[in-house]
Amino acid sequence: MSALLSIKGVTAYYGAIAALKGVDVDVAEGEIVTLIGANGAGKSTLMMTIFGQPRARDGLITFDGHDITRTPTHEIARLKIAQSPEGRRIFGRMTVVENLQMGAAVTKFAHYDEDLARIFAIFPRLKERAGQRGGTLSGGEQQMLAIGRALMSRPRLLMLDEPSLGLAPLIAKQIFSVVEELNRTERLTVFLVEQNAYHALRLAHRGYVMVNGRITMSGGGRELLERPEVRAAYLEGGR
Amino acid sequence: MEYFAQQLINGVTLGSIYGLIAIGYTMVYGIVGMINFAHGDVFMVGGFLALIAWLALTAMGVTAVPVALALVLVLAMAFTALYGWTVERLAYRPLRGSFRLAPLISAIGMSILLQNAVQVAQGPRVKPLPPVVPGNFFQSEGAGGFVVAISNVQVIIVATTLVLMVAFSLLVAKTPLGRAQRACEQDRKMASLLGIDVDRTISLTFVMGAALASVAGLMYLLYYGVVDFYIGFVAGVKAFTAAVLGGIGSLPGAMIGGLLIGLIETFWSAYFSAEYKDVAAFSILIVVLIFMPSGLLGRPEVEKV
Numbered sequence: 261m262s263a264l265l266s267i268k269g270v271t272a273y274y275g276a277i278a279a280l281k282g283v284d285v286d287v288a289e290g291e292i293v294t295l296i297g298a299n300g301a302g303k304s305t306l307m308m309t310i311f312g313q314p315r316a317r318d319g320l321i322t323f324d325g326h327d328i329t330r331t332p333t334h335e336i337a338r339l340k341i342a343q344s345p346e347g348r349r350i351f352g353r354m355t356v357v358e359n360l361q362m363g364a365a366v367t368k369f370a371h372y373d374e375d376l377a378r379i380f381a382i383f384p385r386l387k388e389r390a391g392q393r394g395g396t397l398s399g400g401e402q403q404m405l406a407i408g409r410a411l412m413s414r415p416r417l418l419m420l421d422e423p424s425l426g427l428a429p430l431i432a433k434q435i436f437s438v439v440e441e442l443n444r445t446e447r448l449t450v451f452l453v454e455q456n457a458y459h460a461l462r463l464a465h466r467g468y469v470m471v472n473g474r475i476t477m478s479g480g481g482r483e484l485l486e487r488p489e490v491r492a493a494y495l496e497g498g499r
Numbered sequence: 500m501e502y503f504a505q506q507l508i509n510g511v512t513l514g515s516i517y518g519l520i521a522i523g524y525t526m527v528y529g530i531v532g533m534i535n536f537a538h539g540d541v542f543m544v545g546g547f548l549a550l551i552a553w554l555a556l557t558a559m560g561v562t563a564v565p566v567a568l569a570l571v572l573v574l575a576m577a578f579t580a581l582y583g584w585t586v587e588r589l590a591y592r593p594l595r596g597s598f599r600l601a602p603l604i605s606a607i608g609m610s611i612l613l614q615n616a617v618q619v620a621q622g623p624r625v626k627p628l629p630p631v632v633p634g635n636f637f638q639s640e641g642a643g644g645f646v647v648a649i650s651n652v653q654v655i656i657v658a659t660t661l662v663l664m665v666a667f668s669l670l671v672a673k674t675p676l677g678r679a680q681r682a683c684e685q686d687r688k689m690a691s692l693l694g695i696d697v698d699r700t701i702s703l704t705f706v707m708g709a710a711l712a713s714v715a716g717l718m719y720l721l722y723y724g725v726v727d728f729y730i731g732f733v734a735g736v737k738a739f740t741a742a743v744l745g746g747i748g749s750l751p752g753a754m755i756g757g758l759l760i761g762l763i764e765t766f767w768s769a770y771f772s773a774e775y776k777d778v779a780a781f782s783i784l785i786v787v788l789i790f791m792p793s794g795l796l797g798r799p800e801v802e803k804v
Binding site for chain 2: 313338351354409
């Protein structure tokens, strides 16, 4: 099984501070892989380093066999890697539809109408809000929009950074079930960063645990859930 | 009454020219957060390029005025756009990500460079253009024997400005390029995550601003019949005032601000004193900065997160 996304020995720095200290992660086609860890462990940094923001100082990142370690950010996106980033980063002064159009930019709008209808079917709430500005949406709606925007590019790899953050449990659950369904029906490859370890590990085929810029554990999602260290640190008293 | 009407017409004409220049300030500010102080000089370069294109075309035997004017417009826009692109590439892009004042300083340097380059290449004296479009589009004599006239040049200026502003607003509101520009304005990093080439988008913004400034340069040339290497400074600062008055970063704001500055300046000259017209225009800048720092249509820097 060759990996769609492969990260080998990657380090990244903010100024003099090492945020990633040699990270190895593989994501195979059709998998849901999750990365869990405490606040500040470097999870979001890894997500952004895949896009070269910040650049990896050492190590190698490949996507579908291409070395993308030094590729400009916008060209990485054009390889059909889409991210719903930390903080959602909705364009607040654009409408919901315009935000979705931004997501479709890498497809050159080849199947725009079809994709828009699909996103509206997945998130009917976005259809109701279609003409509203992104900045006026609620947190849950913004999260749906961020995921919808990422899906508009027909990604080969969907990266989600803390999609459940700050959401009511019911809405978080709804978002996780959308991810699961897309994976099951369309074999969408998903790389998911979460603090909500329980949901993430139940959903994922495989998981990695990150502590202080290093991967300390990896394994099947359910398998990690059973590990006493994981339970102690991220599920029971740890939060 | 006739006098008032005539001033109104003159003010709208002048305001159109300021508005065209102001768009370049406001768009560049919106996307890179800096005041492009060389923009007034790009306008001046546009005026010179228009003059050169006109003389070249007449030398080549293109004498039909509408055809020649259209060609001059296209040529001036193309070459001035090239200037805008080069200025961004040389003076601003290398400094992106550096401290905030750096591009501002290099903008002032660029402004001086352009002025001096034109002064050396074209000479310091005023370059005249004989009236190209004579005649009045409309005139009527009032009761007191005062004639209200709208000249053909004024009609051309206002009509061209209107068309360009509408086209430009549509471009920003409806096309993928305009959307990319607005996305870069709001969150450059996210835009690049969505496959937008941010550097290219910024370059194109400078190109568009310069193209509009060159139209303003051509209009100035037609209206006043002269250009010199120094016209960019005062016109640039006035257009900048217009952009601030309208709300820097806002396109309709730049257009409205341009019109207002043109009207204020014209009426001030007409009813009070022509010597103090610049004082009037710049006093507006001060008053706006004190009491309404975000301008007429600008937005306060508050966003719901």
